[in-house]
Amino acid sequence: MAQPQETAKQKKVVKFGNAAAVSQECVKKAPKETQQKFHSVSSKGDSLKLVGEEVLSSTSKDELKTNLPKAIVVKKNLKKDVDILYASFKNFEKSHSNPKEIKEFKHACNTVIRAAQKSHSAIKDKVYKIYDKKK
Numbered sequence: 319m320a321q322p323q324e325t326a327k328q329k330k331v332v333k334f335g336n337a338a339a340v341s342q343e344c345v346k347k348a349p350k351e352t353q354q355k356f357h358s359v360s361s362k363g364d365s366l367k368l369v370g371e372e373v374l375s376s377t378s379k380d381e382l383k384t385n386l387p388k389a390i391v392v393k394k395n396l397k398k399d400v401d402i403l404y405a406s407f408k409n410f411e412k413s414h415s416n417p418k419e420i421k422e423f424k425h426a427c428n429t430v431i432r433a434a435q436k437s438h439s440a441i442k443d444k445v446y447k448i449y450d451k452k453k
Contacts, residue, residue, distance in 0.1 A: 344422035352410050356402040356427060362396040363434035370437045374444050382448050389441050396434055403427060 347358055376382040388426045411420050428431060445451075 347419045352406040355406045357405050359399045360430050366392045367437045370441045373441045
């Protein structure tokens with residue numbers, strides 16, 4: 319029996335925090351505390367994406383009222399973690415001597431943060447759509 323081949327779409331499916339654009343090696347070069355902050359932002363980004371899917375599947379105001387509070391809590395916690403990660407990155411940037419590694423880690427942080435922003439934006443658009451509001 320022949321093994322089914324993976325489609326291009328299947329190959330691209332990766333976990334949010336482990337996106338192909340994020341080199342885990344560059345993250346490992348950061349101090350432990352900074353790594354922990356990075357992984358915290360990454361996991362909360364995963365959570366925002368998951369609760370965001372619930373919000374996006376809402377078809378009425380009542381469903382939205384049920385699903386949206388979880389997304390709001392995750393988003394607020396994520397914002398705090400992003401602020402902490404930024405401060406931690408600044409310390410890493412000051413104390414690390416290899417500019418290439420600093421740039422790679424900054425790119426990894428930005429990739430994770432942009433993915434979270436994309437989830438947040440989709441949630442926000444859905445809320446505006448259900449409540450018939452303009453941006």
